[in-house]
Amino acid sequence: MLKKRHGKLTITRKPNKIVGDTSRVITRPHLPADSRRIASIIQRIRGLTQKEGNTVLTQIIHDFSRRHEDLAHIFERHFGLVKHHIKKGTLLSETERTLIGAYFTKEYAIESAALFNPSIVPHPIQGHLEEGSLRFVMSLRATGEGHISSIVFRSGVLNRYNTFRFDPVSEFVETPDLKLNPLYKRKLFQHKLREMNADSDICTHVLNSLPEEFSKEELDREMGRLHKHPHFSKTKQNRTFEIINWLSDSNYEVDFHSNHRISERVIFPVSRNESRGIEDARFVQFFDDNGESTYYATYTAYNGVTILPQLIETKDFISFKITMVNGKAAQDKGLALFPRKIKGQFAMLSRQDGESNHIMFSKHLHFWRTSHMIQMPEYPWEFVQIGNCGSPIETEKGWIVLTHGVGPMRQYCIGAMLLDLENPRKVIARLEQPLLAPTEEEREGYVPNVVYSCGSIIHGNELVIPYAMSDINSGIATVSVNHLINAMRRVTA
Structure with a gap:
């Protein structure tokens, strides 16, 4: 345990290190970029004799059944992705269906490159603990081949001395069942399409034919009709359809098995707007006015070209609902939700200009239109840019906000500021020096x-x-x- 004095502050670095494990793998569809090859591969599989097929399948089961808990379900799911390449009416044996699913499946080591950018919240279940202990859930950004990021979880207990005891990490990793958001609200959907610069005439033509709440199936049907009988230029229609599908695919739900360990759950990119990664989830336990709690997380979806803020919602870390965050003020990275409403409104930290901390308020969790700057780079260790390091934490003396600052040699340090409890636009105090800066041992890595x-x-x-x-x-x-707050320099109005 390393203690470092910083002025009157003593920062304690725990001995715990959270490292990636290359043996933790999920399954993903493995589809050739040229879809014409899919039919050829299926034809080769169907050309095997029954004995040859059974031999290949037996070897697959032998090699991979100890690495995944439900191979049959996985293979059946991936068979479903390619079955439209098989002529209707074709009779397939169970072995053929399973083999086809296996050939279009691959493993992906989710933590093989890195395991970083953690957040921590109290676990929804707090029973059967020693006095003064807290059970926690920790989320982390995991990256593997191609630097594709996903969200993984760890759990454990903090005792009264803040000694960490992590739960055993499962050797299995679960890919959840996906269900697309069953209903979309037309007004909200149309508002977001305008933000995404979709053609308004085409959107109006499609959406006006739909009820106030509509399903993905109904949406696809209306687009299909317009595709079959075009009213607009095909180029504009296809571009608009692409944006509409992008939006509809970005709202979905995933469900995990409730009897599996939390470390088995991974939220891997699903929609096209997050195809290159789910980055930097900031989880917070949010309390409604009635005292009920919901866990939210903001994250950055990345498709290789553009970023898009998204919101995760869960009550139990078993079922997760993923939706878009909308509005002119919700376009950059680093959104962080306050853990309760302030004067009847949701509050969120953000960054609008790439370098300063902002705050914004909204009556609707999913829409953020305006922001107010509360902090600019001030000290040499943060001259390049500043941002938040997670959701504000409430204390009697104000909201503690951990910040990050980027200085010379692109060094990232963690700082802190204190916001007024009832008027968090007001910065009460802030640290003049970093709370945490990289030590020599912490400098080496991917970045x-x-x-x-x-x-x-x-x-x-x-x-x-x-x-x-x-x-x-x-x-x-x-x-x-207390030492942290006392070490901050008071900010005069």
């Missing part, structure tokens, strides 16, 4: 010279900060809440 967090908690009068080290591994640090 050198970076410490970064996506969310912390208070436990036992200490701020518990899980943080990434150079975009490859993660560690944990703690600091006294």
Whole structure:
């Protein structure tokens, strides 16, 4: 355990290191870019004799059944992706169906490149614990081949001394069943299409034929009619259809098995707008006015060209609902939701100009139209840019916000500021020096010279900060809440 004095502050780095495991693999569809090859591969599989097919399948089951919990379900799901390439009425044996699914399946090592940018929240189940202990859920950004990012989870217990005990990590990783959002609200859908610069005439033509709440099937049917009998130029129609499909595919739900460990669950990119990764989920336990809690997380969807903010919602870390975050003020990275409403409105931290911290308010969780700048780069260690390191944390003296600052040599450090409880537009105090800066041991990694967090908690009068080290591994640090606040420089109006 390393203690580092910083002025009057003592920062404690815990011995725990959270590292990726190359043996943790999920299954993904493996479809050739040239779809014409799919029919050829299926034909070769069907050309096997029954004995040859059984031999190949037996070997597959032998090699991979200990790496995945339900191979039969996986192969059947992936068979469903290519079955339209088989002539209708063709009779297939069970072996043929399973083999076809297997040939269009591949493994993906989700943590083989890095495991970083963690956030931490209290676990929804807190029973059967020693006095003063807290069960937690930690989310992390996992990256594998091609630097595709996903969200993985760990769980464990913090005792009264803030000693971490992680639960055993399962050797299996579960790919969840996907269900597209069954209903879309027409007004909200049309509003988002305008933000995405879709052709308004074509959108109006399609959506006016739909009820106030419509399904994906109804939407596809209306687009199919317009495709069959075009009213607009085909180029414009196809471009607009692409945007409409992009939007509809970005709202979905995933369900995991409730009896599996939380470490088996991975939220992997599903929609086209996140095809190159799900980045930097900032989880927060949000309390409604009636005291009920819901876990939300903002994350950045990346398709290789553009980014799009998304929102995750869950009550139990078993079922997750993913939706778009909309509005002119919700276009950049680093959105972080406050854990409760303030004066009847949702509140969110954001960054609008690529370098300053902003705050925004909305009566609707999914729409954010305006923002207010609350912090600009001020000190040398943050001259390049600043942003948040997760959702604000409520204390009697104000909202603690961990920040990140980028300085010379693109070094990322973690700082802190304090916002007024009832008027968080107002910065009360802030640290003049970094709370955490990369040590020599933390400088080496995929992106050198970076410490970064996506969310912390208070436990036992200490701020518990899980943080990434150079975009490859993660560690944990703690600091006294009172000492942290007292070390901040007061900001005069």
